[in-house]
Each structure stands twice: as C-alpha cells, then as structure tokens.
Amino acid sequence: MTSPLFEIDSLEVAVEDKQIVNGLSLTLRPGEVHAIMGPNGSGKSTLANSLMGHPRYTINSGDIRLAGESVLEMAPDERARAGLFLAFQYPTDIPGVSMINFLRRAMSARRGEEIPVREFRQVLNEVLGRLQMDEQFVRRYVNDGFSGGEKKRAEILQLGLLQPLVAVMDETDSGLDIDALRIVSEGVNTFHSDDNAILLITHYQRILRYVQPDHVHVLLDGRIVESGDASLAERLERDGYEPFMERAEERVLTS
C-alpha cells in the first residue's frame, strides 16, 4: 500500500469557542477520490476552511499532514505552495484585479519561480478550452460579477493550472445546472491522476455520478459516522440522512 498523501488525524475545530468538528480522522492515498457527505450544519465548510488554514477557525487538537508533513503551523499561502488546494464554495470577488494577472501570480507562487509568459499562455489556453471557457473570461476581474456557474468554473480553472497534490472541493456542485455540472466534473476528472488525491465535500450525491469516489463518508455533527464505497452514496440518496442521525443519537445516548 502506498504511503498516505493527506491525513486528517483526530481533528477538532472550533469557531468562536464553539467546537464544530469533533475528532475527525481520514486518510487519502495517491490516486484516491474521497467524498464526505453531510447535511446542513454538519461541519462541512468548517472542515474545508480549517484544512486550508482560515484564521477564523481554531484547531483545538489533532493534526493535518500533507505528504507526511504537518501543515498546522503553516499559513494558508504556505499550504497552497506545498500543494494543498481548496475549491471555495463561495469564491470572494476582488474588483480591479484581472483573472489573468491573478492566475499568473498564483501559478508563479505555486512553482516558486516566475512562470514565463509564453508557457503561461499555452497552459492557460489549454485549460480554458477544456472547460469550454472563452479567452475573454480571464480579462474580467476576479469573481467580480460572475454567475454562480462561472465562479465554480473559475475554481476548476485554478485547480487545472495549479496542479495541487490534494484538492479539497467544498460543495463545488451546488448552484450548477446540469451542463455546468458535467463540465466542472470533467475538469476534476482530467485533473485527477495517480499522483494526487481529491476530497469532495458535498450535500448531494449528484456530482458523484460524474466523479467516481473510491470512498464515501457520512459527516454528522462534526464526526464521520459511517464510511463505505460508492454504494453508500446511493443509500444516502435513497434513504436520506435520517437513519444515520438516529444511529448517531443512539450512540451519544449510550456513550
């Protein structure tokens, strides 16, 4: 078995003194796709943001390791340069900053050296084409006035350009119509290789029709309450989160 690429180890995360993630562990090996599924309020976004090091979230205990190295002491930019990527649920707009300028800076940061213009153009056009995005798109300001679908596509564009080791996708499927969902999913699949790993965090299983997960985990109350293969997602689709909630309550009561 290959060594783990990304490990979340007994992680506890709090927001303003309220603990949201309650001892979550997960191991991703190279080439794997994991899906974490949970209802509203189960801690999905807290988990996603804390993995990337958002200053609003406090890690109370546990560890996060990328390729064997703990990232807890790293600022978000250091984590990004080390190969961690977060596709945002709600990407922030930055008026006045063009996508093309931002993308070039981000790629140069990830590489640790300035990317030559010619090479940048080439890679950019290739990924734009794959995502069926117009070249004019990158002339616009970062996420400024983007539709929901455009924002998500822009995230996948960044995923394709930055080539991280581990991609955490926070509800990338929400707010997408069926065509956009297919294009975004294809973007994720094209990125995916034996050398990287993907963590899909989602409420619904519809993206899992396009991106095949190796493992599915059910998140409730900041904990993983059930893990299984792709068939678990189908069970969730059929029965909803209700049965898992009842079981989680029983566990709390009997503990």
Added chain:
Amino acid sequence: MTTPASDAPVTRRSDYEYGFHDDVEALLKLPKGLSRDVVNTISDIKDEPEWMRKLRLKALDHFNARPMPEWGGELGDIDFNDIHYYVRATDRDESSWEDVPDYIKDTYDKLGIPEAEKQGLLAGVGAQYDSEVVYHNIREDLEEKGVLFLGTDQALREYPDLVQEYFTTVIPPNDNKFAALNTAVWSGGSFIYVPPGVTVDIPLQAYFRINSEDMGQFERTLIIADEGSQVHYVEGCTAPIYSSDSLHSAVVEIVCKAGSNVRYTTIQNWSNNVYNLVTKRATAYQDAVMTWVDGNLGSKLTMKYPAVYLMEPGAHGEVLSIASAGQGQHQDAGAKIVHAAPNTTSVITSKSLSMDGGRSTYRGLLKVYDGADGCRSNVRCDALMLDEHSRSDTYPVMEIDEKRVDIGHEATVSKVGDEQLFYLMARGLSEAEATKMIVNGFVEPIIKSLPLEYAVEMNRLIELQMDGAIG
C-alpha cells in the same frame, strides 16, 4: 566567518526617493516673512504692470483679514513668518534644455523629466524650480497653430491683455485664505492658451520642484481652452526632505469655452514635510468637458478639492481622485461640482487609502442651483484601510435646490478584507503580495484613466509606500 561581498557601509534606503537636495546658493532669496514690502519687492523683481501689483496688495489684505480655516486638516503649525516667499535659483526661463544651469538639469535628470520629452511622449514641457519657471518648451507645429505654453510670468510680460482678461476670474483673490496668499505672492506656474478648434494631441507637462528649505512655492496656473479646442495638461511635484516644513499653495484656474475638452492630471508626491494647500477650479461652458485627475501621495497635509462650475447647458465635469496617506500624513482631498445650468452632468470618483497610521478624508460638495433642471450626477467614493490604526473619514455634502435632477451617490469604507486575503493566500500569494494585489485592484479605476507612464509611476509609488507600511 562569512564576509559581505562589499565593505561598503550598509545604507538604509529612504522611502522617499526624491529627498535629495542641491547645495546651491540661490541667486536671490527674500528674507523670511510676509509684508507689503515683500509683496512689492516680488512685483518689482518681476517688473509687473501696475494692475497686478494692486491685485497682489489687495489679496494680501484679504489674506491678513481672514482667519485660518478651522475645518479640514491641522494647520496650526504653519508659521507664516518663517517662510521665504520668493527664492530664485536662476535668472532666466530657458526654452532650450541645454541652457538650463547644470545643477538644475541634474535634478530633473534624476527625476526623469527630460527623458519623456526626448521620447516624444509630450507636446511640451515646463519646469519650475523653487519660485521661478526655469524651462518651457513646446512642439513647433503647436506653436505655429497659436498654442501658447509658457511660464505665467512670461505670459504676463508678453501677453498682458490676455492674462488680465482671465486672471482671478475663476478664483477671485478673496475666495479663501490660501487663494488670497497665492494671489499676493504668486510666482511661476504655467500659462496655456489653445486657440479655437485646435487639438493638442499629446499631453503638455510641467514639473514643480521645491529645493530650498523653509520656502513657499506659490505657482499660478491659468489655462484657457478656446471654443472647440482640446488639451491635456499633466503636472508632477516633488521636494527634498528637510527637518522643517515647506508650504506649497498653488492656484489653478481653467476656462473651458463652448465645446472644448480639458483634462488636468496631477501626481503630487511631495515629501512628508510639505503643506500642500491648493485651490483648483474650472468653469465649463456650453457642451464643454472638464476632467480633473488628481493623485495625492506625498505631503504632510494636503487640502485640495478640484472644482468644476458647470455654467451652461450640456457642460460635463468629472473628478477622478486618488489619495494615499501613510505614516504622519493627512490627505484631505475630494471634489466640488456646481451645476449652475440645466442639463449639465458630472461624475466624481474618489478612492482613498490609509495605512501605517495615516489619515485620509474625502470631502466633497455637489451643488445644484434652483432652475438647473435635467442635471445628472454620480458620486462614488471608496475608502480602504490597510490596518487598525489608520483612519478614514467621508464628508460628502449635497446641496440640491432643484427637484428635476438625477443624483446618484455611493460611499464605502472598508478594511482589506479577511476573506479577500484568505482567498488569495489560499492560492499561494504571501500576505504582503495579496494586500498589494487588493490595493492595486482598489485603485485600478483611477489608474487606468492615467497616461501610461503615469499609471506605471502611480502604481510604483503606492507600492513603495506600502513597502514601508506592510513590510
């Protein structure tokens, strides 16, 4: 043991790169202080017509009679008796760069001014060193078309009637205390006249430099754009760093006749011991377009509110203003638009930055007179603070005396947002790089309206200031 590559002492680069000064005795420097004698002497030196002397003395009375403004910035430290009101370094205003004295030429070389002219980026260049204009030159073809671009003193000597016809018609001597001071002791500045229908296709530029310590620079600029003409004037300002403060109090008057189009661009980068108290105003007649582009980076205190009076139907006024206040600085800047005729339009766009304990203030007045129906105006002012100990205030005043108008107003004050920083940092940009990117984005709407060289320079200056503030 490791040794440095060079034994040269490590010198700390000053944040303000134009802080050098020339150790040259001025040719003529009036003693410190302000009096009727000083005003008379300035007028004598310039051998002016009697009407100008009388105007100066009348303005001096206004200056003495008026109290210091209580609003705006802190002016209490200005000691009017501790200022040289006239300092002349050379006795000529040259039209050939070769004839300018070497030490002055060196200064402008360091500032990169003649370079732009050599490269043909400009239609004409003027340079003022302390109180006097030392150089003016204009492209021959424009001169042949009757375009005048010369020092205001020279204009008064060569075209006294033209100067008298317009001088103080836009900003009267008693307009405010500092306009009165300027009218009393003015020296230098640019005079531009563009004949009817003539288009000056690339910018005319002037460069103002204070070199002497404890001096006041009081240039007086007058621009007359005749009917259907077009001109863009650009000015830049710097000064050395001295331990004591200097005063820069200019007056700029512009007359935009029917159908003309005037753009006036300023990049002010005074050192942080200069009080920069400037009155700028334009009148725009039938269908004329007047645009102020105003960038304020340096100075200890700037109080400047470029104004457009829209006098006849169809006139359009626009002010694009950007201010950046760093440590120990107060930028009190804004705009003033007066709709004095129906169907006039205006736009005010203001962006201000404060960092490192600096303070920026937007102060604006939008006035619509009764009867000026069908006016449209849009005011937008945004302020961005880079840290907790900086300050930003907004004072937008609107006096609308007419009902049938369309006025839009939007103001925002924000801090560099945690979410924006997190987003950029999550893509690998350091906090400093991310902050710069957010700030560059914030000022972008103004920067893109500048001529290319100035856009580059403005971005560079803001980054330089941020390097000091965010490390």
